[in-house]
Amino acid sequence: xxxxxxxxxxxxxxxxxxxxxxxxxxxxxxxxxxxxxxxxxxxxxxxxxxxxxxxxxxxxxxxxxxxxxxxxxxxxxxxxxxxxxxxxxxxxxxxxxxxxxxxxxxxxxxxxxxxxxxxxxxxxxxxxxxxxxxxxxxxxxxxxxxxxxxxxxxxxxxxxxxxxxxxxxxxxxxxxxxxxxxxxxxxxxxxxxxxxxxxxxxxxxxxxxxxxxxxxx
Amino acid sequence: xxxxxxxxxxxxxxxxxxxxxxxxxxxxxxxxxxxxxxxxxxxxxxxxxxxxxxxxxxxxxxxxxxxxxxxxxxxxxxxxxxxxxxxxxxxxxxxxxxxxxxxxxxxxxxxxxxxxxxxxxxxxxxxxxxxxxxxxxxxxxxxxxxxxxxxxxxxxxxxxxxxxxxxxxxxxxxxxxxxxxxxxxxxxxxxxxxxxxxxxxxxxxxxxxxxxxxxxxxxxxxxxxxxxxxxxxxxxxxxxxxxxxxxxxxxxxxxxxxxxxxxxxxxxxxxxxxxxxxxxxxxxxxxxxxxxxxxxxxxxxxxxxxxxxxxxxxxxxxxxxxxxxxxxxxxxxxxxxxxxxxxxxxxxxxxxxxxxxxxxxxxxxxxxxxxx
Numbered sequence: 001x002x003x004x005x006x007x008x009x010x011x012x013x014x015x016x017x018x019x020x021x022x023x024x025x026x027x028x029x030x031x032x033x034x035x036x037x038x039x040x041x042x043x044x045x046x047x048x049x050x051x052x053x054x055x056x057x058x059x060x061x062x063x064x065x066x067x068x069x070x071x072x073x074x075x076x077x078x079x080x081x082x083x084x085x086x087x088x089x090x091x092x093x094x095x096x097x098x099x100x101x102x103x104x105x106x107x108x109x110x111x112x113x114x115x116x117x118x119x120x121x122x123x124x125x126x127x128x129x130x131x132x133x134x135x136x137x138x139x140x141x142x143x144x145x146x147x148x149x150x151x152x153x154x155x156x157x158x159x160x161x162x163x164x165x166x167x168x169x170x171x172x173x174x175x176x177x178x179x180x181x182x183x184x185x186x187x188x189x190x191x192x193x194x195x196x197x198x199x200x201x202x203x204x205x206x207x208x209x210x211x212x213x214x215x216x217x
Numbered sequence: 218x219x220x221x222x223x224x225x226x227x228x229x230x231x232x233x234x235x236x237x238x239x240x241x242x243x244x245x246x247x248x249x250x251x252x253x254x255x256x257x258x259x260x261x262x263x264x265x266x267x268x269x270x271x272x273x274x275x276x277x278x279x280x281x282x283x284x285x286x287x288x289x290x291x292x293x294x295x296x297x298x299x300x301x302x303x304x305x306x307x308x309x310x311x312x313x314x315x316x317x318x319x320x321x322x323x324x325x326x327x328x329x330x331x332x333x334x335x336x337x338x339x340x341x342x343x344x345x346x347x348x349x350x351x352x353x354x355x356x357x358x359x360x361x362x363x364x365x366x367x368x369x370x371x372x373x374x375x376x377x378x379x380x381x382x383x384x385x386x387x388x389x390x391x392x393x394x395x396x397x398x399x400x401x402x403x404x405x406x407x408x409x410x411x412x413x414x415x416x417x418x419x420x421x422x423x424x425x426x427x428x429x430x431x432x433x434x435x436x437x438x439x440x441x442x443x444x445x446x447x448x449x450x451x452x453x454x455x456x457x458x459x460x461x462x463x464x465x466x467x468x469x470x471x472x473x474x475x476x477x478x479x480x481x482x483x484x485x486x487x488x489x490x491x492x493x494x495x496x497x498x499x500x501x502x503x504x505x506x507x508x509x510x511x512x513x514x515x516x517x518x519x520x521x522x523x524x525x526x527x528x529x530x531x532x533x534x535x536x537x538x539x540x541x542x543x544x545x546x547x548x549x550x551x552x553x554x555x556x557x558x559x560x561x562x563x564x565x566x567x568x569x570x571x572x573x574x575x576x577x578x579x580x581x582x583x584x585x586x587x588x589x
Contacts (some may be wrong), residue, residue: 003441031551034488034537034538034551035488035537036471036488037470038469039469039470040468040469040470041469041477043468043470044462044468045468045469046467046468046469046471047466047468048466048467048469048492049467049469049471053469078532080587104283104568106571106575127429145455146455146458148443148449148454149449149452149453150495157443157444160444160445161445163446164525164526164530164541165475165524166492166495166521166524166526166530166531166538167494167526167528167530167539169495169538170538170539170541170550173538173550173551173554174541174550174553174554176554177553177557177558178557179549179559180554180558180561181557181558181561184506184558184561184562184565185561185565188565188568190567191569192568192569192572195572196572199564204579212301
């Protein structure tokens with residue numbers, strides 16, 4: 001009998017969609033800042049100014065969103081918990097990881113049927129959270145340079161003593177592209193699981209509900 | 218505030234001016250030197266009198282040594298200033314040893330250095346130009362039979378303070394660029410924990426060196442420095458944030474090639490690889506050669522010569538970002554990233570097509586599940 005299970009609580013859904021919005025906006029404005037593809041015809045225009053303003057504003061929003069999600073890892077249900085991102089710590093998780101990995105690589109037929117994240121996805125999200133934190137850290141380090149001795153610079157200035165700002169900037173660019181690759185993968189995997197699991201993978205991130213057949217768990 | 222009031226604030230006692238004039242330096246030049254140096258140090262106008270008093274009487278012994286260098290900093294220091302300013306500075310300091318300008322040579326010169334070090338122990342200012350090679354036990358640079366490393370350690374430890382001039386002495390500079398065959402290191406790395414002020418730049422801006430010395434003379438201590446040992450008065454702001462072309466950057470007006478209409482209009486050099494956004498230096502305000510000009514004013518982007526990791530992290534000079542390690546010189550981070558994203562899309566696309574044709578891999582419940 002199908003059960004309707006409330007899986008993704010509202011903070012998970014909200015931070016998910018805020019992250020999506022931020023990542024798209026930060027990527028577009030970030031690419032523009034790195035390589036201004038539109039140029040102004042008059043000095044009275046303020047294209048780069050607005051791009052940077054948007055980049056920094058959404059950087060703050062993104063930081064708040066990621067921080068809230070991390071906080072929710074300690075408050076929310078067990079699907080949102082930080083434990084969900086370390087599936088290979090349990091024997092079950094390890095078994096399901098292999099099962100899911102084999103499914104993805106066409107060497108196995110069975111999906112590891114899960115209510116929350118499947119173990120392969122959860123591992124990927126752990127990596128993605130690390131990349132998020134890296135982008136936030138490197139971003140604010142680079143941003144802080146505008147005011148030496150200011151809040152961000154006092155907080156992050158030590159980074160630039162050990163690594164040149166240019167390498168950090170290169171890494172900030174590189175990680176954006178890794179996240180772009182993840183974005184494509186994430187859309188695809190979402191669609192694939194929506195088709196194969198038939199439990200409302202896609203609608204779950206809008207509504208929070210998934211339709212679970214307990215026999216399959 | 219009336220102009221009279223400002224003049225009173227900046228007043229230099231008549232007695233000092235007379236004394237300086239007796240030495241053959243015009244009042245005008247002396248006042249100019251004192252006010253400009255006070256401004257360079259970011260001190261208030263009321264400090265001019267104090268600076269003048271310190272400058273008029275002082276004579277500080279200086280030992281200027283060169284290791285792996287091109288003497289560019291010596292050249293910049295000796296030639297950039299107007300003759301009167303040079304006179305003033307050379308009056309200010311007593312140059313005990315300086316390879317580029319001293320008459321003595323060989324063992325005589327080395328003996329003079331040793332003598333000066335002993336005579337002014339703990340009192341002299343050491344100026345170091347050039348990086349220190351640490352490879353092969355320091356064999357890559359020896360002076361009078363001693364390695365640069367040995368010489369440097371001895372001189373730094375006996376000095377009142379050490380001023381590293383130029384990017385080589387401060388961060389290793391060009392000799393330390395990959396693959397760094399001589400194991401070149403900065404003075405800070407060669408003598409950790411010593412009282413060192415770093416004045417990077419290729420070459421150092423003579424005004425900053427003068428100002429640092431004047432600071433020591435006026436206040437009896439080294440100027441406040443940042444995490445990299447650079448005085449905040451000279452390296453406290455990013456070039457980009459004080460740039461005269463900044464409004465074009467914010468507007469979105471960029472020169473795409475040297476000599477194109479935007480370049481001729483004096484638009485921002487960001488797209489031509491200007492490293493102003495990465496570089497902390499007072500070039501835009503103090504400029505070079507008596508305030509004549511500086512690279513961005515002359516139409517060429519900043520190459521970030523005063524930053525740690527110059528040359529490796531600031532090249533290619535005409536690109537925004539360093540070369541991605543392991544890829545060809547023509548590959549930029551964004552080209553590689555775009556390739557990565559495209560490859561991901563293709564790979565998952567193919568995976569998706571294959572997945573559509575998979576049979577019996579979905580949930581076991583291929584039958585209709587009836588809800589009650």
